[in-house]
Ligand code: XMP
C-alpha cells in the first residue's frame with residue numbers, strides 16, 4: 055500500500071502515477087471521440103472538485119477546444135448529498151448551440167448533482183452533452199446516470215485529494231486518499 059504522510063488519510067487509493075495513467079487513457083478516448091469531423095468541443099469543469107482533473111486532462115487532449123466553468127452545490131459541509139442542488143456559478147458562454155459539451159466531474163456519487171446539471175444543459179440548445187467522471191461510486195447511486203468516459207470505479211468510502219475536499223481541505227493532496235472516518239465523525 056502506498057504511504058501517506060498526512061495523518062487524516064487512512065490509505066492512498068490512487069497514487070499520482072495511477073492518476074496520470076487514468077487521465078492519459080481518458081484523454082485518448084476523448085480525443086478519439088471529438089476528433090470526428092464537425093465536432094466543436096467545450097469542456098465544462100464542475101468546480102471546485104474537478105479543477106485539478108480538468109487541468110491535467112485538457113493538457114493531454116490535442117484538439118481545438120474551449121473550457122468553461124460551472125459550480126453546483128448539494129452537499130453543504132458534510133459528507134452526505136442532500137439532493138437539493140443549486141447552481142452557484144453558471145457558464146460564461148451563453149449561446150451553447152454550436153458546441154459539443156463534455157461535462158468533467160470529479161466524482162459521481164448519488165447522481166443528484168450530475169442529473170441536475172445534465173438536465174439543465176440538455177434543456178439549452180446544444181449539439182451533444184457527454185459526461186467524463188474521474189471516480190464513480192456505483193453503490194451509492196440513487197439516480198441512474200450514463201457515464202461516457204470513466205476513470206475508475208471506487209467503493210463507498212469518502213475520498214479526498216486531487217481536487218476533492220472535506221470541508222474545503224485536502225484538495226491539494228497529489229493523490230486520492232481515503233479519509234479516516236474519525237475526521238468526519240463517521
Ligand atoms: P452526488 O451525490 O450529487 O455528489 O452524486 C456528487 C458530489 O458530491 C461530492 N462527493 C464527494 N466529495 N469525496 C469528496 O471529496 C467523496 O468521496 C465524495 N462523494 C461525493 C463531490 O463534490 C461531487 O461533485
Ligand code: MG
Nearest residue numbers: 101102103160
Ligand atoms: Mg464536485
